Amino acid sequence: MECIEYEIKHAIEHMMETNYPRKKLWDMDSKVPELIRGIRAGDDAVVIGKKVINMEGPYPLKLGSKTALIHTSCDVVAMGAKPLYAMDAIQAQNEEEIKMAVDGLKKQSIGLNIPIVGGNTQTEKELKSCVSVVVFGELICDKVITDGGAQAGDTIIMLGHPVEGDIGGRVQKAKNKFDTFLKILENDVEVHACKDASRGGWLCNILEMLAKAKKGIRINAIPYPRATRYLGTYLVCMDEDNLNDAINIAIDNRCPIIPFGKITEERTFKIGNKEYISEEKMNNIIKEFPYKY
Structure with a gap:
């Protein structure tokens, strides 16, 4: 195992990366009456009523073609929801890169049974190739599983x-x-x-x-x-x-x-x-x- 003291220092620094955007957008939660878990919770996904929504990326295009839908779905399930469908946003340099990204996302979609129902694809030459995915799911029970609910003795x-x-x-x-x-x-x-x-x-x-x-x-x-x-x-x-x-x-x-x-x-x-x-x-x-x- 790596030097644990160094890894803890690295982990704490990583945890604080989203502090500024979360504080800057703090009041947005109050604008959505049905919101249960939003920017203030900083949880794995957003919960609106029984809907659970998560967005991840941008991933480098090659990595995203292998894992973007998988990873984005992971946080939806972690909150106790079944993923229903997804959308993607692809930035590519050419048709060959588009094909690589779409073919990889389709394999993930079929394997996980999460249809990709829309999104956006572009080829802006001055931008780096990348992909983002958003997944929509629905709670299977009434309870939302949070990442901060641990209890002493668990x-x-x-x-x-x-x-x-x-x-x-x-x-x-x-x-x-x-x-x-x-x-x-x-x-x-x-x-x-x-x-x-x-x-x-x-x-x-x-x-x-x-x-x-x-x-x-x-x-x-x-x-x-x-x-x-x-x-x-x-x-x-x-x-x-x-x-x-x-x-x-x-x-x-x-x-x-x-x-x-x-x-x-x-x-x-x-x-x-x-x-x-x-x-x-x-x-x-x-x-x-x-x-x-």
Whole structure:
């Protein structure tokens, strides 16, 4: 595992990147009466009524052709919603790049059963080639799964395969995780929080979950050795009493599930018996975060 102190420093810096736009747009939430989760929450997606919407990108065009729809859908499912359809925006240099992007997005769309129903494609020569995707979903239950709902005593698990490889492999791994997580919710397993271990890796995303929940953690296993690598897995917090039910569902779906820590009331970050973030430092992180729950 990398030097954990350096990775924690990197993770905290990454967490603060969206502070300015969030503060600047803070009052926008009040303009949408049906809004449940918006700019103030800073969650994985936006929730309006039962609709869950997420936008990601711009991705470099080659990467986006392999993963843009997968990654964008991931945050919709994390909040407890089934993705329904998507739109894309493609900037390419020529017809060959357009074909690469569209062919890759179509493979993702068919594999995940998320139709792409519209969007925009352009070839502005002075712009870099990239792609963005927006996914629209709908909650499968009345409850929204937030990334800041962890409770003291919760077990935290990593769910799913790291999403990597060719398009087919990425789609299969992502769909396996989506189906398993939604099945957990459909079977009334109470989940308190969920977040995608995306950019910043499991370490950064755990820290963000803790800052929003105003809690700490004691980690007793390492779910993946590279703490800040993009994984595409889920970080899920639930009561320990519900863990066996979640494990049984994951086994039935042949989906990896790794319990690796406990959420604590004490606002510290510990791995084993070593404290990496003190209560004072964690309180400062919480204070600097502009989120409102």
